[in-house]
Amino acid sequence: MKTAIVIAIIVLADSAHDVLLTKGMKQVGEVSTIKPRELFLYARKVVSNKNFLAGFFFTVLYFFSFLAVLSWADLSFVFPATSLVYVAGTFGARFVLGEKVSFQRWVGILLVCMGVAMTSLQ
Amino acid sequence: MTNQSEPRSRRMKTYAVLALAVLAQAAGNVFLSKGMKYVASLEHAGALDLTAIPLQAAGNPMIWIGVALSIAFYILFATALSWTDLSLVLPVISAEVFVNVAFADYFLGESVSTVRWTGTFLIAAGVILVLRSERKKALPPCQDQRVETVPER
Numbered sequence: 144m145k146t147a148i149v150i151a152i153i154v155l156a157d158s159a160h161d162v163l164l165t166k167g168m169k170q171v172g173e174v175s176t177i178k179p180r181e182l183f184l185y186a187r188k189v190v191s192n193k194n195f196l197a198g199f200f201f202t203v204l205y206f207f208s209f210l211a212v213l214s215w216a217d218l219s220f221v222f223p224a225t226s227l228v229y230v231a232g233t234f235g236a237r238f239v240l241g242e243k244v245s246f247q248r249w250v251g252i253l254l255v256c257m258g259v260a261m262t263s264l265q
Numbered sequence: 266m267t268n269q270s271e272p273r274s275r276r277m278k279t280y281a282v283l284a285l286a287v288l289a290q291a292a293g294n295v296f297l298s299k300g301m302k303y304v305a306s307l308e309h310a311g312a313l314d315l316t317a318i319p320l321q322a323a324g325n326p327m328i329w330i331g332v333a334l335s336i337a338f339y340i341l342f343a344t345a346l347s348w349t350d351l352s353l354v355l356p357v358i359s360a361e362v363f364v365n366v367a368f369a370d371y372f373l374g375e376s377v378s379t380v381r382w383t384g385t386f387l388i389a390a391g392v393i394l395v396l397r398s399e400r401k402k403a404l405p406p407c408q409d410q411r412v413e414t415v416p417e418r
Contacts (some may be wrong), residue, residue, distance in 0.1 A: 214301040219366045258388030264384075
């Protein structure tokens with residue numbers, strides 16, 4: 144039960160991190176220089192971006208939850224189980240955003256769930 | 266440099282950075298797992314666990330190496346995201362599940378069973394299906410057959 148709760152936190156934090164980090168980095172733009180001064184200015188732009196900061200918060204939450212679960216569970220179970228992030232994303236898209244989810248995607252979700260169930264058997 | 270070779274070289278650069286990111290992450294996870302298992306195996310005084318465990322973890326070099334490799338992964342992943350779309354990055358990142366299980370098997374001696382490997386295979390197949398359906402939705406019909414094209418910024 145303890146492992147399931149921590150993995151649920153990891154999955155939710157990972158989903159939030161992916162979306163917010165992508166949004167933040169797109170807003171800031173790509174790295175196009177290796178000049179120290181311009182790199183410093185770029186880094187300042189990155190760390191002052193709200194989406195990047197929010198993404199970073201969820202990364203920290205993900206990281207400490209991941210550390211905690213590794214103290215008692217196998218990496219070969221914990222890491223594949225974090226793929227449930229795709230299941231969370233699909234249910235969010237379907238039931239929160241009301242998006243249409245394709246049959247192919249539902250099959251993918253079913254495979255991920257079956258895979259996680261199998262990795263938990265050892 | 267031609268217009269055709271520019272996106273191709275950028276794509277190769279992105280894949281190289283992502284390959285490094287996956288290796289750094291898997292190696293980092295091995296160190297973190299070793300470090301945390303060691304910390305958890307130490308004797309702790311019941312109610313003091315909440316302070317004792319983080320302090321022991323902070324003083325463990327394996328945790329710091331794992332953290333450094335995780336930061337390297339984070340920087341490489343963020344750099345790749347700034348070059349291309351998440352839809353192109355994620356299929357490569359989905360390979361990480363195999364690399365992590367293989368590293369856990371080889372370096373941590375977790376002796377991964379056939380059932381767990383089969384589960385890992387199903388997860389990777391499922392992730393690919395999910396990501397392919399997302400990409401189809403994101404691309405206009407005329408670009409659907411050119412999935413290898415890196416979107417121009």
